[in-house]
Amino acid sequence: MEIPSVIGAGLAVIGAGIGIGMIGGRAMEAIARQPEAYGKIQTAMLIAAALIEGIGFAAIFAG
């Protein structure tokens, strides 16, 4: 049986979603611990999220 490529794309997006969720959650924990480092944490969080998002989009286009 052939698995449609959309299912693969969906799985990849689930992975990317979990990844971004973890980054967001950890960033919030970090901000709660060190509110003064808010700016730095946010920047690093956005960069990491953007990189993962790129993979998600690559998967969508491949699917």
Added chain:
Amino acid sequence: MRTTLVSKLLAVFLLCLGPVLFAKESTDEAQGPEGTKAEIKEYIEHHLQDSHDFSIASYTNEAGEKVHLGFPLPVILWDDGLKVFSSSKFHHGETVAQAGGNHYRLYHSKIYRTDAEGTIEYDEAHHPTNVKPLDLSITKNVVMMLVTGLLLFWIFTGMAKNYARTGGIPKGAGKFFEPIVLYIRDDIARPNIGEKKYKRYMPMLLTVFFFIWFLNMFGLTPLGVNVTGNIAVTTALALIVFLITNLTGTRDYWMHIFDPLGSAMPWYGKLVIYIILVPIEILGMFIKPFALLIRLYANMTAGHVVMMSLIGLIFIFKSWVGGPLSFGLSFAISLIEFFVALLQAYIFTMLSALYFGFASEEHEHEHEHEEPVLEHL
């Protein structure tokens, strides 16, 4: 105070209502649900593409004729000499345009050279085999980029004049843009590029930020443009970043690519590692701007597809559910898209600054070499 708040809310509301106007494309009742779905899909694809005329909406009048609202744009072709004519000659792809002894026809927003009847020949994969002349036309996207460029020029030269007159006190548009400019300088350029060199890159970072942001925002208006969701545009932007990064690269930057270990290891040890490491570093040079272009393109395209699909729900439901559902969802997505428009401009600027930072790195003392945290992006 109260009335201004209400009118502001109303303005936002109307702005978000705007995309619903796209949906004016008529649907043929006789085609059934499958036909409607296919038409919506075609309509979305058409919206995502660049076009040779600036059409805002189209509808079918009582006489059954398709009426297009908008204006034609100049077509500039290089095909055995320069050919310039108005895109109104194509009649939205319905007729063949004649210019300088050649005939041209629009097919899926691309211009092909055809015979007088406008025949298009296909290969097995249903791709046209007709000659495609070099197309330098002022298309919809080009118009929007020119408009944005002029708008930015007008806003920021005006601001500069105001600053000169008041001696550094922001007035008018400056009150809105000053914090953003300062944010880019203090939170993007300075930490990533470094105190010594950030000034060199500021014009580029500010321009690219506002250019992308404005274009993203124009994409949310009922004009129906999708400039930053066009891969050619984002490729050009990423290419500029690539060129600046590599042309302003310092000795240390190139050392980092071709000799990252420096004097820390004898040459025979380095040889083994460099067989793997140097190709990866060289690939990284190209992957960085590539990721930049894919990210912006994919984000904006995805946003537009979601928005148009939600509007398409109206025609799929064809009942009282469709309208409010589609409106509510597209309203929510519009708000998210407002945020995404800003976020993508920020990410692009941020990562550009990071790459410029790599390019301008200088190690004063080799033994105190500190690995930057975001080394291998």
